[in-house]
Amino acid sequence: MKHGVAVVGSFLGGLLVLPVFVALYLAYGRPPVATADAPFPFEARIVQLPLEARIHREMPSTAPVSVTPDTLAAGAQVYRNECVACHGAPGKPSSFARTMFPEAPQLWAKHKSGVVGVSDDPVGETYWKVRNGIRLSGMPAYGPVISDTEIWQVSLLLSVADKPLSTEVMTTLAP
Template identity: 60%
Template sequence: MKKSSIAILFLLLGMLCLPVYGWLYLNYGHPPVAVADPSFPMEAQIVHKPLSHRISKEMPAASPVPIHEETLTAGAGVYMKQCAFCHGVPGATSKVGEQMFPDAPQLWEKHRGGAVVGVSDDPVGATYWRVKNGIRLTGMPSYVKVLSDTEMWEVSNLLSVANKPMSADVQKILTQTGN
C-alpha cells in the first residue's frame, strides 16, 4: 500500500472512532448529569449561544399588552402562582431555584454590580419567548398550554420593569406568603 492510502485509511478509522467513542461515553461513561456535577466541556458554547441566537431571531419586538397598574397587578398574580417557587420574590430567594442546575435566575435580585434586577435589562420579547417556549434541560417549562397569551405578556411586562418602583398593590401581591 502507498503511504497516501494508509493515511486515508487512518483518517477514515479516526472519523469512525470519534462517534463510537462519543456513544460509548454517553452510554457507559459518566457524563455529568447530577446537579452537583461540573458542566460539560464547552457547555456554554453548545447550549447558551444557540439559545441566545434563537431567542433573538424569534422573540416578538414589543408587547401587545400595555404596561399599567392593572396589567402589572395581573402579572404579579401570575408570577406568584407560576414563577415565585423557582425564581423567588422581592427580598427572598427561592431555595428550590438555587438547587437547580443551572440555578434558576432569582428575578428580584440585583446583579451586574447592582445595576440590574432580574431580567429587567432583557427585551420584554426575550422574556416572553422564555415563558412561552421554556428552555430544555434547565427546569424552565413552557407555559404555552398553561397560561393565556395575555398572562404570559403580563408576567413578562412585570419582569421588564422589576428594577423600577412598584405600586403598593403589586408589592403586596409579590410579598404574600402561602401562594
Template identity: 55%
Template sequence: MLGLIEPASVTGGRWKPVLGYLCIRTPGAWFRHLSLRFAAHKRSFQEFSKVMASRASSKSSSGSSSGFGSFVLGFLFALVALGVGGYCYLKFGKPPVAAADPAFPFEAQIVQVPLNARIAKELKQPPFGISEDGFEAGARIYKKECASCHGAPGQDTPYAKWMYPVAPQLWKKHTKNDVVGVSDDEPGETFWKIENGIRLTGMPAYKHILTDTQMWQVALLLKSADQPLPDPVRKLLEDAHPDPVRLAH
C-alpha cells in the same frame, strides 16, 4: 553543392563507410531536403509529446482519485471512531448527568449561542404597554406559576441554587452588577422564554398553560422589576412566598 552523406554503419566489427549518395544539388533542392527532414522530426517530437502528456495525465488522474478515496476512508473511519468513543464514554464513563456534577467545559457557552440565536430570530414586540392593571394581573400569575423557583421581592427560593442550571432569582440584583433579575432583557426575550421554556433547565413551556396576554403581563412585570411598583402589585408579590408547599394551599 554537395549533397548529404549518410552516416557510416558497422558491419562485421569494422567501420565501413556507406556512401548513400553524392550528388550536385541546387541550393533550392538542398533547402527543401532539409525542410522535409525538419518537418518529419517535428512530427515525431509532437507525437512523442502527446504520448507523454497523455501518460502523465492518466497518472495524475489516477493519483488524485486514489488520494480522494483515501481521504474519504479516513474521514469515515474518524467518524466511526468518534461515535464508538462517545458511546463508550456515555456507557462506561461518568458523564455529568446529576445536577450536582460539574459542568462540561464551555457547556454554558455551547448552550447560550444557539439559544440566543433562536430568540433573536423569533423575537416579538409587546402588543400593549405597561399599566397598573397589567402589573397586578402579571403579579398574580407570577405568584402562582413562577415564585416557587424564581423567588419574590426580598424572598429567595432556598433550593434554586442547587438546581442546574441555577434558577435565577428575578427580584434580586446580579452579583456582578446592579441589574435586577431580567430587567435588562427585552420583554420579547422574556416572553420567548416563558412561552417556549428552555430545554434541560426545568423551565416549562407555558404556551400550553397561559394565554399570550398572560405571558406578556408577566414579561412586562419582570422588565420593571428594578422600578418602584404600585403598592397593590408590591403587596401581591411580597405575599408570594417561594415555597411550593405553601403555594399549594
C-alpha cells in the same frame, strides 16, 4: 502511494472509533447528568449561541398590552402562581434554585452588574422565554399552560422589576 493509503485508512479508522467511544462513554453513565456535576467544557456557550440567535429572530418587538397598574397586578398574580418557586420573590430568593442546574436566576435580585432580574432585557425576549421555555435549563414552556395575555402580563412585570411597584403588587408578590 502506500503512504497516502495509510493516511486515508487511519483517518477513516479514527472516524469509526470516535462514535464507538462516544457510545461507550454515554452507555456507562459517565456524562455529567446530576445537577451537582461540573458542566461539560463549553456547555453553556454551546447552548447559549443558538438560543440567543433564535430568541432575537423570533421575539416580538412590541407588547400588545401596556404597562398599567392593572397589568402589573395581574402579572404579579401569574408570577406568584407560576414563577415564585424557582425565581423567588422580592427580598426572598428561592430556597432550592441554587440546587438546580443551571441555577434558576432570581428575578428580584440585583446581578453583579446592578441590574434587577431581567429588567434590562427587551420585554419580547422575556415573553419568548416564558412562552417557549429553554431546553436544558429547567425553564418550562408556559405557552400551553397559561394564556398569551398572562405571559405578557408577567413579562411586563419583570421588565419593571427595577422600579418601585405598587403596594398591591408587592403584597401579591410577598412570600
